[in-house]
Amino acid sequence: MGHGWEGAVLKLLRAKDFTFTVTGATPITEHYRRLTFTDGGLLADLPGHPTMWVRLWFDDGGRPHQRGYTLVDPDREAGTFAIEFALHNGVASDWSRRAEPGDTIQATVYGTGFEPLDPEPERLLLVGDAASLPAVNSLLDAFPDTPATIWFETAGDDALPYRTTDRHDLRLVPRVADGEALVSRVREELPGLAPEPALAYLWIAVEARSTRALSAFARREVGFPKHRVHAMAYWRS
Numbered sequence: 350m351g352h353g354w355e356g357a358v359l360k361l362l363r364a365k366d367f368t369f370t371v372t373g374a375t376p377i378t379e380h381y382r383r384l385t386f387t388d389g390g391l392l393a394d395l396p397g398h399p400t401m402w403v404r405l406w407f408d409d410g411g412r413p414h415q416r417g418y419t420l421v422d423p424d425r426e427a428g429t430f431a432i433e434f435a436l437h438n439g440v441a442s443d444w445s446r447r448a449e450p451g452d453t454i455q456a457t458v459y460g461t462g463f464e465p466l467d468p469e470p471e472r473l474l475l476v477g478d479a480a481s482l483p484a485v486n487s488l489l490d491a492f493p494d495t496p497a498t499i500w501f502e503t504a505g506d507d508a509l510p511y512r513t514t515d516r517h518d519l520r521l522v523p524r525v526a527d528g529e530a531l532v533s534r535v536r537e538e539l540p541g542l543a544p545e546p547a548l549a550y551l552w553i554a555v556e557a558r559s560t561r562a563l564s565a566f567a568r569r570e571v572g573f574p575k576h577r578v579h580a581m582a583y584w585r586s
Contacts, residue, residue: 352406352457353413364459367391367403371452372429378508380436381479382445383421385429391458392425398463399491400484405432406455407440415457416441419483433510435479464576470550473497474542476535476563478524479509480583481554486512488552498542502531502555528559528586535563539571546573557582 367389375383391403400419407414421431434445444454473495477485482501489497489512498518501511505523513519520538522531543549551573553563564580567573 352415352455364457365391365394367394367456367458369405369454369456371448371450371454373450374448377433377510380504381433381509382436383431383433383510384445384448385431388423388428388430389456390428391456392423392428392430395458397423397425398461399487400461400463401487402461402484404457404459405441406457407444409440414440419481419487421483421486433483435482466550466577468548470495470577471545471548472542472550473499474539474549474551475499476502476531476551476553476555478502478555478583479504482509482511484554485552486510489513489517498538500531500535500538502528502559526586528556531555532559532562536566539567543571543573546571547577549573549577551578553578553580554583557585 369386373385402417402419404415418432423430436442475485496516500520502524503521522534553560560580560582
């Protein structure tokens with residue numbers, strides 16, 4: 350299967366293509382599934398970083414369909430990693446439910462990156478959900494001694510693989526249809542946790558409308574410098 354016009358554009362931008370092979374599958378909850386892969390040379394070819402993600406290509410009735418996923422526990426020496434799928438209705442979720450050891454999938458790497466934080470943050474302030482949990486966990490792993498507050502929008506799965514410790518304050522926020530509960534909670538609590546925004550690091554990756562609202566609030570009303578905020582919409586309602 351070709352990658353269509355999106356693949357052609359990525360190729361012009363010198364994106365790199367790899368083929369991953371499934372080595373195992375583990376159900377975490379009814380709506381969350383982890384697949385393990387060999388990396389097709391990815392980790393030997395490209396430096397890793399927190400929140401590193403790849404574009405996986407799926408066949409949607411003969412048409413290419415791509416989605417981004419964060420690498421979980423990449424092991425450069427072994428050439429392996431995992432990907433965790435939040436399951437819902439869709440081509441990517443359907444593929445992940447069916448995937449078995451030996452199956453392969455094509456991937457493209459372009460657009461991933463993580464700027465070093467200077468100075469290192471005194472506190473991490475993370476806003477995520479099931480789709481961005483692997484990236485949230487990668488940040489907690491990358492800054493193991495840094496206190497963190499995590500606002501996590503949940504749809505009811507209580508057994509998700511949070512990598513929180515006693516240094517982390519995990520605040521679960523049940524999702525309502527428009528995400529307003531999460532936005533309201535973060536707007537209320539964020540200013541008191543970031544009296545000096547330039548010394549913290551705010552990372553937001555939830556539904557598109559909520560991500561935009563919280564990013565604007567943090568910069569305009571709380572005073573976060575641009576380089577101390579990362580905001581990326583991980584999905585659209």
